[in-house]
Amino acid sequence: MTNLSFGVLILPLLGFMILGVLGRFMSRGAILAVAWGACGLAFVFAALSFLSMIGTPVSGRVSDPTIYTWVVSGNLQISFGQLFDPLSATMLMIVTGVGLLIHIYSAGYMEDDPGFWRFFAYMNFFIFAMVLLVTADNFLFLLVGWALVGLASFLLIGFWYQRRAAVAAAQKAFVINVIGDFGLMLAIFLIFINFGSLNYQDVFGKLSPSALGGPTATAITLLLFLACTAKSAQLPLYMWLPDAMEGPTPVSALIHAATMVTAGVYLVARANPLFELAPVALNIVAGIGGATALFAATIALFQLDIKRVLAYSTISQLGYMFMAEGVHNYTGGIFHLTTHAYFKALLFLGAGAVIHAMGGEQDMRKMGGLRQRMPITFWTFLIAALAISGIFPLSGFWSKDDILGSVLAQANATQNPWFYVLWGVGLLTAALTAFYMFRLFFGIFTGSYRGNVVTAHNEEEEEDEEDGRGEASPRPGHHAGRVGYYDIYEAPAVMTVPLVILAVLSVIGGFVGSLALFGRPQWQPLANFLASVLAVKAPTISFALGWLSTGLSLALALGGIGVAWLLYRGGFEYKESRNPLYQLVFHKYYIDEILTAGLVNPLQALGRFASRFIEGDLLDGGSRGLAFLFRLSSTGLRRLQTGYMRNYALIILLGVVLIVIYYAVRG
Amino acid sequence: MPLSAYLIMSAILFTIGSIGVLARRNPLIIFMSIELMLNAVNLAFVAFSSFLDSADGQMFVFIVLTVAAAEVVVGLAIIVSIFRTRRNIDVDEMNVLRG
Numbered sequence: 125m126t127n128l129s130f131g132v133l134i135l136p137l138l139g140f141m142i143l144g145v146l147g148r149f150m151s152r153g154a155i156l157a158v159a160w161g162a163c164g165l166a167f168v169f170a171a172l173s174f175l176s177m178i179g180t181p182v183s184g185r186v187s188d189p190t191i192y193t194w195v196v197s198g199n200l201q202i203s204f205g206q207l208f209d210p211l212s213a214t215m216l217m218i219v220t221g222v223g224l225l226i227h228i229y230s231a232g233y234m235e236d237d238p239g240f241w242r243f244f245a246y247m248n249f250f251i252f253a254m255v256l257l258v259t260a261d262n263f264l265f266l267l268v269g270w271a272l273v274g275l276a277s278f279l280l281i282g283f284w285y286q287r288r289a290a291v292a293a294a295q296k297a298f299v300i301n302v303i304g305d306f307g308l309m310l311a312i313f314l315i316f317i318n319f320g321s322l323n324y325q326d327v328f329g330k331l332s333p334s335a336l337g338g339p340t341a342t343a344i345t346l347l348l349f350l351a352c353t354a355k356s357a358q359l360p361l362y363m364w365l366p367d368a369m370e371g372p373t374p375v376s377a378l379i380h381a382a383t384m385v386t387a388g389v390y391l392v393a394r395a396n397p398l399f400e401l402a403p404v405a406l407n408i409v410a411g412i413g414g415a416t417a418l419f420a421a422t423i424a425l426f427q428l429d430i431k432r433v434l435a436y437s438t439i440s441q442l443g444y445m446f447m448a449e450g451v452h453n454y455t456g457g458i459f460h461l462t463t464h465a466y467f468k469a470l471l472f473l474g475a476g477a478v479i480h481a482m483g484g485e486q487d488m489r490k491m492g493g494l495r496q497r498m499p500i501t502f503w504t505f506l507i508a509a510l511a512i513s514g515i516f517p518l519s520g521f522w523s524k525d526d527i528l529g530s531v532l533a534q535a536n537a538t539q540n541p542w543f544y545v546l547w548g549v550g551l552l553t554a555a556l557t558a559f560y561m562f563r564l565f566f567g568i569f570t571g572s573y574r575g576n577v578v579t580a581h582n583e584e585e586e587e588d589e590e591d592g593r594g595e596a597s598p599r600p601g602h603h604a605g606r607v608g609y610y611d612i613y614e615a616p617a618v619m620t621v622p623l624v625i626l627a628v629l630s631v632i633g634g635f636v637g638s639l640a641l642f643g644r645p646q647w648q649p650l651a652n653f654l655a656s657v658l659a660v661k662a663p664t665i666s667f668a669l670g671w672l673s674t675g676l677s678l679a680l681a682l683g684g685i686g687v688a689w690l691l692y693r694g695g696f697e698y699k700e701s702r703n704p705l706y707q708l709v710f711h712k713y714y715i716d717e718i719l720t721a722g723l724v725n726p727l728q729a730l731g732r733f734a735s736r737f738i739e740g741d742l743l744d745g746g747s748r749g750l751a752f753l754f755r756l757s758s759t760g761l762r763r764l765q766t767g768y769m770r771n772y773a774l775i776i777l778l779g780v781v782l783i784v785i786y787y788a789v790r791g
Numbered sequence: 792m793p794l795s796a797y798l799i800m801s802a803i804l805f806t807i808g809s810i811g812v813l814a815r816r817n818p819l820i821i822f823m824s825i826e827l828m829l830n831a832v833n834l835a836f837v838a839f840s841s842f843l844d845s846a847d848g849q850m851f852v853f854i855v856l857t858v859a860a861a862e863v864v865v866g867l868a869i870i871v872s873i874f875r876t877r878r879n880i881d882v883d884e885m886n887v888l889r890g
Contacts, residue, residue, distance in 0.1 A: 767889025769882045774813050 147241030207261035304354020352388030373476030410450020417443030522634030558684030571695015797838035804831035
């Protein structure tokens with residue numbers, strides 16, 4: 125089991141190194157063989173160790189071998205070990221499984237890209253970093269993995285580095301993530317001060333309310349959660365994720381929807397013993413989660429770029445996961461993480477297939493009627509949209525329902541009115557989710573094709589895009605331009621097969637959840653499997669209340685779909701509204717503009733000032749002045765070097781005479 | 792003869808040698824002057840050796856002679872190669888290191 129999980133870690137790294145060094149000389153087939161091979165073998169190893177874990181009794185399921193000792197310094201000892209327990213096994217399955225599917229899909233999507241080998245090298249690197257993140261057995265290597273996935277994300281967002289917008293988005297993502305990394309580092313320092321160790325088992329073993337003061341636990345967990353808000357794009361550090369859609373669509377699916385952004389959810393679940401000691405922090409987690417879920421869902425309502433709709437939807441769904449974790453339902457968070465990985469990856473890959481077929485077009489106003497042209501994409505997208513809306517019996521239904529139920533249970537147990545508000549927020553978000561997903565769905569697939577309709581507004585928009593992306597740099601491999609309706613074809617098999625597999629998973633993925641609602645409380649495989657790690661007893665809910673919550677969320681989701689059906693079934697028609705509320709939401713609450721004016725511009729001005737005056741005049745001036753001084757003195761001194769040998773000989777002689785005289789006089 | 796006579800002789804020879812090094816421009820003459828200085832020192836060594844009744848001074852003379860021979864070999868080789876490149880061996884003309 126140990127060697128297997130080590131293989132999961134090391135294979136993608138090998139793949140990355142081979143591709144990174146030799147990739148540019150390799151044929152496409154060889155690149156795919158290495159990339160798919162590394163990822164596929166990693167998945168096989170992960171699956172084998174997962175199966176063997178199911179076969180072992182619960183007590184023997186945790187293994188924590190030390191692979192090598194990295195730092196020994198005083199009482200600080202850091203060794204690199206792989207913690208392999210049910211939680212990391214679940215995460216490994218998602219990371220390598222969804223990763224493999226997206227690797228396969230990318231072969232079709234990135235087919236014409238000149239950076240083919242670079243793309244797969246980065247993808248393998250990402251899988252390596254993510255595996256490191258979820259299998260690290262101490263906080264320091266968690267931080268290493270945490271930073272490396274950030275790097276992979278940065279590289280892949282900026283993959284089309286010729287485009288200014290992509291580079292700017294990559295920088296934005298990196299900078300915002302560094303804020304989170306900083307929080308994680310501070311949390312690690314606090315943990316080390318209080319426990320003298322960074323190993324999970326040591327830290328969680330020493331936990332007790334008496335060993336750790338409430339304020340310290342709150343500080344540690346809030347700092348950890350700060351890291352989570354950055355990585356998982358929660359309020360207030362969510363801004364980078366929508367911009368991250370500048371990357372290739374498979375990257376958006378893998379990193380910015382299915383796996384990397386869920387690292388925060390994983391971290392909270394991993395550190396659940398700490399969070400349990402800090403009820404205040406948990407309430408903040410739940411509150412931020414709920415606020416983000418609603419906030420992002422409202423923005424998603426009126427977006428026109430299909431990937432941006434999905435991006436805001438991801439933020440919103442991540443909010444759901446944190447909401448669950450904030451009410452002690454860590455299993456629910458991980459459960460939603462799993463199902464979300466399936467259907468959100470599917471949505472992104474479906475959107476990618478559409479974008480690919482449309483020659484790089486992402487604007488929903490120029491789509492429509494694609495159902496007949498792309499039937500497989502149509503059906504799989506429909507399944508994913510139903511799953512994310514939480515329609516029975518697809519996977520999203522089970523996990524969303526689990527979360528809403530646990531929020532209601534917490535509200536009942538604590539009688540805190542805010543939890544009822546949170547529950548209401550969750551329900552409202554469910555309705556909004558269903559609405560915007562089906563607005564997107566109808567916009568892409570129904571009605572008539574709008575691609576070659578040129579309106580004044582379109583033209584204007586085109587020019588904006590040109591400005592933003594720089595001259596003559598369309599997406600490589602995707603020639604921007606209008607595509608006729610009959611030039612649109614279904615994606616090749618290499619892309620549709622992953623779609624179908626993910627669609628199947630989106631349908632059946634929810635059955636590992638609980639069937640308590642259907643009178644079978646003992647059927648909850650995922651919760652039982654994770655119980656040894658996430659041993660927290662969340663408040664439970666009565667049968668009737670459970671059905672109330674489920675029924676309401678289902679009714680609201682159906683209502684959302686119904687409204688979307690009424691408005692958009694005949695095709696999406698864009699009407700610009702002057703309603704100030706609409707304008708506010710359409711412009712994403714002007715958050716980006718406010719930040720640019722309030723934070724980015726002053727900082728850039730400060731940077732320009734620093735580079736001009738502090739670095740230019742002060743530091744450079746100082747060193748230039750010093751150089752001038754030396755030049756001045758040397759123009760005088762160089763006259764001593766006459767070049768005449770006899771002068772030197774004379775000076776040597778005089779020196780010797782002086783030395784002799786000195787000794788003679790001194791005696 | 793007293794020791795001082797040898798030492799005075801040695802000092803005179805050394806002075807002549809050093810003046811030769813400083814005053815002459817022909818490197819061959821400079822070389823000869825250096826030999827003169829070395830042998831002045833040798834004379835002092837031998838004189839002290841005899842005066843102190845010890846063989847140490849004579850041993851140093853041998854070492855000095857060896858080094859002088861080696862130095863002449865290298866020095867003459869340098870002079871020859873300078874002459875080949877510049878057709879001139881006046882030391883005052885060799886001032887490319889002037890600051």
